[in-house]
Amino acid sequence: MTGIPLDEFGIDDLRDYRRFLPATVAHGRPQGREIPALTQGRARLVVTAAIFCVAVLVICARLVDVMVLQEATVTRLPHAASTAYHASRADIVDRNGVLLATSLATASLYADPKLILNVDDAVNKLTRLFPDLDRAELTEKLKSDKRFVWIKRNLTPHQHQQVFRLGLPGLDFEKEERRIFPTGSLLAHVVGLTGVDNHGMVGIESSYDKTLRGGIEPLHLSIDVRLQHIMRTELQASIDEFKALGGAGIIMDVNTGEVLSLLSLPDFDPQNNNDIPPDAMFNRATLGTYELGSVFKIFNSAMALDSGRIHLDDTFDTIHPIQAGRHTIKDYEKMHRWLSLAEIFQYSSNIGSVRIVQQMGIPAQRAFLDKVGLTTPSPIELPEVGAPQVPNPWREVNSWTIAFGHGIAVSPMQLAAAAASTINGGIYHPPTLVQRDPALPVPGHRVISPETSDKMRRLFRLVVTSGTASFAKVPGYVVGGKTGTADKVVGHGYGTKANRTTFVGVFPMNNPRYLVLALIDEPHADASTHGFATAGWIAVPVVGRVIKQMGPLVGIEPVNEDSPEIHQALDINARPRSIAGATP
Amino acid sequence: MIGKSSLIWLGLTALASGVLFQTSYRVQHLDRELSQINQQIVDEQRAIRDFRAEWSYLNQPDQLARLAHEHLLLGPTAGSQFATLDQIPQRQEDASTVAAVPPPGHKPGKSHGLMVASYPDAHETLQ
Numbered sequence: 013m014t015g016i017p018l019d020e021f022g023i024d025d026l027r028d029y030r031r032f033l034p035a036t037v038a039h040g041r042p043q044g045r046e047i048p049a050l051t052q053g054r055a056r057l058v059v060t061a062a063i064f065c066v067a068v069l070v071i072c073a074r075l076v077d078v079m080v081l082q083e084a085t086v087t088r089l090p091h092a093a094s095t096a097y098h099a100s101r102a103d104i105v106d107r108n109g110v111l112l113a114t115s116l117a118t119a120s121l122y123a124d125p126k127l128i129l130n131v132d133d134a135v136n137k138l139t140r141l142f143p144d145l146d147r148a149e150l151t152e153k154l155k156s157d158k159r160f161v162w163i164k165r166n167l168t169p170h171q172h173q174q175v176f177r178l179g180l181p182g183l184d185f186e187k188e189e190r191r192i193f194p195t196g197s198l199l200a201h202v203v204g205l206t207g208v209d210n211h212g213m214v215g216i217e218s219s220y221d222k223t224l225r226g227g228i229e230p231l232h233l234s235i236d237v238r239l240q241h242i243m244r245t246e247l248q249a250s251i252d253e254f255k256a257l258g259g260a261g262i263i264m265d266v267n268t269g270e271v272l273s274l275l276s277l278p279d280f281d282p283q284n285n286n287d288i289p290p291d292a293m294f295n296r297a298t299l300g301t302y303e304l305g306s307v308f309k310i311f312n313s314a315m316a317l318d319s320g321r322i323h324l325d326d327t328f329d330t331i332h333p334i335q336a337g338r339h340t341i342k343d344y345e346k347m348h349r350w351l352s353l354a355e356i357f358q359y360s361s362n363i364g365s366v367r368i369v370q371q372m373g374i375p376a377q378r379a380f381l382d383k384v385g386l387t388t389p390s391p392i393e394l395p396e397v398g399a400p401q402v403p404n405p406w407r408e409v410n411s412w413t414i415a416f417g418h419g420i421a422v423s424p425m426q427l428a429a430a431a432a433s434t435i436n437g438g439i440y441h442p443p444t445l446v447q448r449d450p451a452l453p454v455p456g457h458r459v460i461s462p463e464t465s466d467k468m469r470r471l472f473r474l475v476v477t478s479g480t481a482s483f484a485k486v487p488g489y490v491v492g493g494k495t496g497t498a499d500k501v502v503g504h505g506y507g508t509k510a511n512r513t514t515f516v517g518v519f520p521m522n523n524p525r526y527l528v529l530a531l532i533d534e535p536h537a538d539a540s541t542h543g544f545a546t547a548g549w550i551a552v553p554v555v556g557r558v559i560k561q562m563g564p565l566v567g568i569e570p571v572n573e574d575s576p577e578i579h580q581a582l583d584i585n586a587r588p589r590s591i592a593g594a595t596p
Numbered sequence: 597m598i599g600k601s602s603l604i605w606l607g608l609t610a611l612a613s614g615v616l617f618q619t620s621y622r623v624q625h626l627d628r629e630l631s632q633i634n635q636q637i638v639d640e641q642r643a644i645r646d647f648r649a650e651w652s653y654l655n656q657p658d659q660l661a662r663l664a665h666e667h668l669l670l671g672p673t674a675g676s677q678f679a680t681l682d683q684i685p686q687r688q689e690d691a692s693t694v695a696a697v698p699p700p701g702h703k704p705g706k707s708h709g710l711m712v713a714s715y716p717d718a719h720e721t722l723q
Contacts (some may be wrong), residue, residue: 097641111652117642169646194652241657488675563675570675 100189101210102227104203104217106235107272107447112203113217115210116192118166119185121175125154125161127182137178138163141171166190191217193282198240201295201396202233202274202445205282214282214293216445218395232447234270239263239562243273246557247530251277254535254550260297260424261554262529263562266432266518268454269441271392272526274298274425296533299396301421304514304531305498306360306547307431308417310468313357314434315380316368317467318460324354324467324584328367336409341366341416344497344546354584357471358479360495365415374411381414383459384430384440386422391442398423417496424514428529431494431516435472435524438465473521473582483552484517486560488570490578492521493555495547500534510534513547517555520568522581528562530554 099115106112128134131154139145142164153161166188167175175183191206193199204215211225212218220231243261251259263273276296280288294300316322327350334341343361356364369377381387381402389399401421403410413419425443433440438460448454460468472492475481480495496514513535517528530551537545563570571578664670 097638097645099645110655111648114645114649114652116646116649192649194649195656196653198656198658238657241661245658245661486675488678560675561672564673564678569680570678 098228102224103230104233105230106233106237110237112195112199113191113193115189118188118190119172120165120188121163121167122184122186123154123161123163124159124182125156126159128154129181131155134180141174195237197279197281198244200279200282201276202235205285215394219393233445234272234447236272238565240273242558242561243275246554247275247277250532250554256535257533258296259533260531262297262424262428264428264432264443264527266436266524266527268448269443270448271443271445295396298390298392298394298423298425299398301398301400301423302512303418303421303498304427305417305496307427307494307496307514307516309357309360309365310431310434310494311380311384312365312368312415313353313471314460314464314468315376316372318464319372322353322368322371325352327352328364330361330364334363334366336412354471354474358474360480362416366412369411369415374406377411378406384433386426386430390423390425392425393445400426417498424529424531428527432527433459434468435465435518437462469521470582470584472518474584480548481515481552484556486556489519489559489563490521490573491517491519491559493517495552497546511545513551515547515551515555517559519559522578528555528558
């Protein structure tokens with residue numbers, strides 16, 4: 013205030029402040045000439061207040077708008093909406109929860125060539141990290157005018173970290189997902205594989221593609237990795253030993269139809285699926301259909317016994333070969349006498365089997381094979397399923413050859429499911445690769461009576477105790493089964509050198525739980541088999557070795573195979589249980 | 597006239613806005629923390645998936661079989677190794693019978709140096 017003349021403000025006398033105050037304050041009452049100014053001032057006040065009010069209202073409205081109405085849409089910090097990570101494709105696990113296929117988040121490396129400072133330096137560092145990268149190609153890529161070039165797809169976490177450490181500008185990562193098969197080729201034909209776009213191409217990955225895509229819960233297969241491993245090891249050992257072309261193996265729960273192991277050799281590595289040879293890609297267990305030979309006597313015998321017209325001890329002429337066109341149906345092991353049905357099964361007599369079907373007729377044979385699913389493709393959940401080759405028209409000569417497993421080609425999977433139905437009490441359960449819900453009833457339909465099934469068990473056991481499959485004897489486990497050795501079609505006729513050996517084994521035979529099937533394609537006999545390349549020498553030992561290892565694993569209590577109870581339950585000549593138990 | 601009540605209201609308003617401000621900042625801070633934790637959880641879950649795949653990879657049956665063969669004195673279980681409780685004989689109080697049993701130092705089914713305990717006249721084959 014000091015030094016400023018008050019005159020400059022045009023105020024003569026500060027004490028005369030009253031003239032600034034409203035008239036009412038200054039003089040108590042407004043004087044006549046002061047009234048217009050007063051109204052004018054009031055009007056101004058009202059206007060200002062109104063403007064303020066409007067402004068405050070607008071702010072209030074905006075506040076309500078922002079805080080109440082728009083609250084839901086306000087973009088908050090970019091935090092995860094949910095705290096769970098879901099891959100875009102569900103996992104596949106085995107019956108015990110072992111991971112068979114999973115999708116992992118991976119990073120793919122790309123570059124923006126414009127931002128690369130020193131191309132030579134970058135190329136040096138990158139090729140040192142990834143020796144498989146082509147130097148010249150990489151240099152060309154990084155010198156190009158593009159803004160985006162792929163360098164390497166799907167890095168491992170370790171490689172990802174190493175690229176980070178390089179600290180090169182212009183490199184960046186794109187998040188991708190990659191299908192991983194941690195068990196490698198062990199389940200190649202079952203789990204299958206996916207293409208670069210993560211779509212299923214083979215196996216369960218293909219048949220369950222829609223379910224897996226977007227699924228969260230893992231898909232539980234009926235497969236048991238441990239049994240698959242045992243089966244694969246033993247089958248591969250046999251293929252190597254006898255220099256065979258390949259093989260197939262199946263382990264099945266006969267009471268549910270669940271497939272615990274399904275194998276086709278040679279197989280492939282689903283992880284490195286660039287050039288898989290077609291032979292390795294081919295699923296011999298489900299897609300391949302073969303003439304399987306004497307194992308078909310299972311169905312011939314079951315059909316005959318279930319009809320009630322033929323009994324276990326009915327005998328048939330097996331001395332005289334049967335002429336079928338220009339072929340003669342002979343027996344591998346000639347017995348020179350009439351054989352009972354049980355002996356025909358035991359010694360695998362072709363002639364006897366033909367005599368049986370001659371009594372049964374074509375319609376009965378056809379109807380029975382229909383019932384056990386041998387004339388229609390297997391319902392197994394794989395895209396690789398072969399349609400059986402069934403004669404059309406079904407002439408008499410066809411019915412003869414089918415009786416001993418020629419002139420009809422089915423897949424090993426069809427054979428396993430059909431054979432299981434004859435010894436599990438007589439119910440056909442469609443085979444499945446997906447674990448069954450224990451709360452739901454197992455689907456199935458009756459094909460033979462429980463009594464016939466009981467007789468079939470005795471026949472199966474007979475083949476192991478005193479037939480063609482003595483190598484399937486396993487101490488502590490009651491094994492039964494049926495062998496089949498089929499000559500392969502070479503050119504226009506059957507070759508005698510090339511064959512296919514099959515064994516269908518079941519244990520424990522007195523109360524069947526598991527069926528083990530082994531098929532070996534074109535084995536070559538050696539000194540250890542005394543020059544024989546029949547199922548009894550090639551396929552049977554594989555099943556024997558598998559059962560020996562899997563018995564303890566699946567928790568089946570070993571028994572004394574020579575105990576009276578076992579003989580009572582399985583011997584052909586044993587008296588029926590009801591009579592034996594009747595004596596006090 | 598600015599009365600006492602106005603002053604109180606003003607003070608309360610100031611206090612309220614102060615508290616609101618602080619709350620707002622705390623919420624923002626917690627929000628950031630939450631999103632970080634959520635991101636961490638997702639990362640951990642992804643890592644768990646990686647580990648599960650690795651676990652399955654390392655537990656491939658043929659690999660386990662090879663390792664067990666190399667490092668363990670174990671072989672596949674045989675059916676004959678199963679017994680029921682009533683097959684096990686009653687425990688004998690004589691301590692000497694226990695001491696006479698050699699510790700397992702060999703693979704089942706394979707003859708090995710330590711097996712000589714059961715062949716008393718074959719000590720020269722030790723080692």
